[in-house]
Amino acid sequence: MRPIHIFGGGLAGCEAAWQITRAGFDCVLFEMRPVQPTPAHKTDRLAELVCSNSLKSESENTAPWLLKEELRRLDSLLLHAAQQARVPGGHALTVDREVFASEITRAIEENPRIELRREEATSILEDAIAIIATGPLTSGALAREIGRITGAERLFFYDSISPIVEADSIDLSIAFRASRYGKSLDGTDDYINCPLDREQYERFIDAILAAEAVPSHIPEDNARFFEACLPIEELARRGRETLRFGPMKPMGLIDPRTGRRSYAVVQLRQENLRADSYNLVGFQNHMRFPEQARVFRLIPGLERAQFLRYGQIHRNTYINAPALLTPTLQLRAHHQIFFAGQISGVEGYVESIATGLISGRHAAELASCAEIRAFPRETALGSLCAYVSGADTRSYQPANITFDLLPALDEATRLQFRHDKKARHAEVCRRALEKLDEYRSVYA
Numbered sequence: 001m002r003p004i005h006i007f008g009g010g011l012a013g014c015e016a017a018w019q020i021t022r023a024g025f026d027c028v029l030f031e032m033r034p035v036q037p038t039p040a041h042k043t044d045r046l047a048e049l050v051c052s053n054s055l056k057s058e059s060e061n062t063a064p065w066l067l068k069e070e071l072r073r074l075d076s077l078l079l080h081a082a083q084q085a086r087v088p089g090g091h092a093l094t095v096d097r098e099v100f101a102s103e104i105t106r107a108i109e110e111n112p113r114i115e116l117r118r119e120e121a122t123s124i125l126e127d128a129i130a131i132i133a134t135g136p137l138t139s140g141a142l143a144r145e146i147g148r149i150t151g152a153e154r155l156f157f158y159d160s161i162s163p164i165v166e167a168d169s170i171d172l173s174i175a176f177r178a179s180r181y182g183k184s185l186d187g188t189d190d191y192i193n194c195p196l197d198r199e200q201y202e203r204f205i206d207a208i209l210a211a212e213a214v215p216s217h218i219p220e221d222n223a224r225f226f227e228a229c230l231p232i233e234e235l236a237r238r239g240r241e242t243l244r245f246g247p248m249k250p251m252g253l254i255d256p257r258t259g260r261r262s263y264a265v266v267q268l269r270q271e272n273l274r275a276d277s278y279n280l281v282g283f284q285n286h287m288r289f290p291e292q293a294r295v296f297r298l299i300p301g302l303e304r305a306q307f308l309r310y311g312q313i314h315r316n317t318y319i320n321a322p323a324l325l326t327p328t329l330q331l332r333a334h335h336q337i338f339f340a341g342q343i344s345g346v347e348g349y350v351e352s353i354a355t356g357l358i359s360g361r362h363a364a365e366l367a368s369c370a371e372i373r374a375f376p377r378e379t380a381l382g383s384l385c386a387y388v389s390g391a392d393t394r395s396y397q398p399a400n401i402t403f404d405l406l407p408a409l410d411e412a413t414r415l416q417f418r419h420d421k422k423a424r425h426a427e428v429c430r431r432a433l434e435k436l437d438e439y440r441s442v443y444a
C-alpha cells in the first residue's frame, strides 16, 4: 500500500502523521525547513510555535479547554508533548517552545512508520492520499499548485485582526449604542460607541506610541500591501490626528449624556449572534497582548474590558474552505486530498492540531477502505469541521474555537440555565464530551 503523503511538518502535519501511524499506516512527511525557510519560523524543528507559547486556556468548561480535552481523549501527540513541556502560565496551557518542538521532532524521527523528507513539496498527485498542512506561510510553488487543484485564484491574505471584548465587560453607563448618522441596516443602534474628550484622546495616543510592539514577521516587500489594514500604532505615528480622521472619527455620533459630538469615538461592532462579544472596529495592531489590554483599558467604557481576542496582523494562506471541503476535510473534487491546519481555514495553534488529528484519522480510514465517520456535531472537533465546510463562502475568515461554533442547547436546557452563563457552558462541554466518548467507543 502506498504511504500517505503529508505536506508540512508543522502543528497539523505532525499530528496527522502521528494519527496515521497509530492507525497502522505508513506516511511520508515533507517539511521544507531548513532547506527553505519561512518568514516566521526560526529553527529546523518540526511543530515550531511561531509566536506566542500559549495553547490557550485550561480553565475547565471554556471552549479552548474543551478542544484540548477532546484532543487528549484521542491520544494527541502534540497535546502529550505540551504536557511534557508545560511551564507555569496561570490558567493557560503554556509551554517551553524548545522542549515542545524537540519532543515532537524526536517522536516523529523515531517512528519507523514515518519517512521524514526535508524538501519543499511542489506538486500534488491527484490519485494518492495526501494531507496538505503547509500552514499560513505555504511556499509559493505549492500555493500555485493548490490554486491549480482547487481552481482558486488567490490564496494569500493579510490577516488584520481587531481585538474582541466580552459584551458584559463594557461599561454602558459611559459607552452608548448608536449607528453613525442613525443609519442602521435593521433600524437598531448597531454599534456600541466609546466617547473620548480631547484630554482622554491625547493620553490614549501617547500610550499607543509608547506601547511595546511584537517583533514583525512581515517581510519589508509586503509593506505596500498593508496600506489597507495599517496597524493603529502606525496610523498614530503618521500624525496625532490621523486616528481621529480614521477609525476614531466622531462624526455622526451624538453622545446622549452630553447631547454633543465627542472629540473622538471608538466603535465596537457586535461579533456574534448572541451579542456577547464585540470587536473594536479598525483596531488591528502589532502591540504585545499585555500592552493591548493596558492601552485599550484607557478607553472610556473599556476600563474593565475582558479581552476574548487581541489584535494581530500577519500573512495568512488559506483556502476558501466552505466552497471546497467536506465536513471530513476532504476536497470535494478530489476525495483523496485532505486539508489541515491553518491553510484549511482554522485559526490558532490548537485548532491547527485539531484539524491535523481529524485529517490524519480520516486519511487512515480512507486508506483502510472503511467508512469515513465525521466527528459528532456537538463536539468542538465536529464544530470546527462544520464551520470550515459550512460557513458563508463570500466572507470566509478562519476561526478560533468559541462557543459560537458549537450548536446551541435545546430550548428547555437553555431556559434552565438562562441566568447562568457558566452553567450553560459547562452543559455544552458535558454534552460534547459525552458525544465524543460515544464516538470513541465505536471508533477508538
Ligand SMILES: Cc1cc2nc3c(=O)[nH]c(=O)nc-3n(C[C@H](O)[C@H](O)[C@H](O)COP(=O)(O)OP(=O)(O)OC[C@H]3O[C@@H](n4cnc5c(N)ncnc54)[C@H](O)[C@@H]3O)c2cc1C
Binding pocket: 007, 008, 009, 010, 011, 012, 013, 030, 031, 032, 033, 037, 038, 040, 041, 047, 048, 049, 050, 051, 052, 053, 119, 120, 121, 122, 133, 134, 135, 136, 137, 138, 139, 142, 217, 314, 315, 316, 340, 341, 342, 343, 347, 348, 349, 350, 352, 353
Ligand atoms: C506570524 C504568525 C504568528 C502567529 N501567531 C500565533 C499565535 O501566537 N497563537 C496562535 O494560536 N496562532 C498563531 N498563528 C496562527 C497559526 O496557529 C500558526 O501559524 C500555526 O503554526 C499553524 O499551524 P499549521 O500546522 O497549519 O502550520 P505551521 O505550523 O506553520 O506548519 C506548516 C509547515 O509547513 C512547512 N511548509 C510550507 N510550505 C511547504 C512546502 N511547500 N513543502 C514542505 N513544507 C512546507 C513550513 O515550513 C511549516 O513547518 C500565527 C501565524 C503566523 C503566520
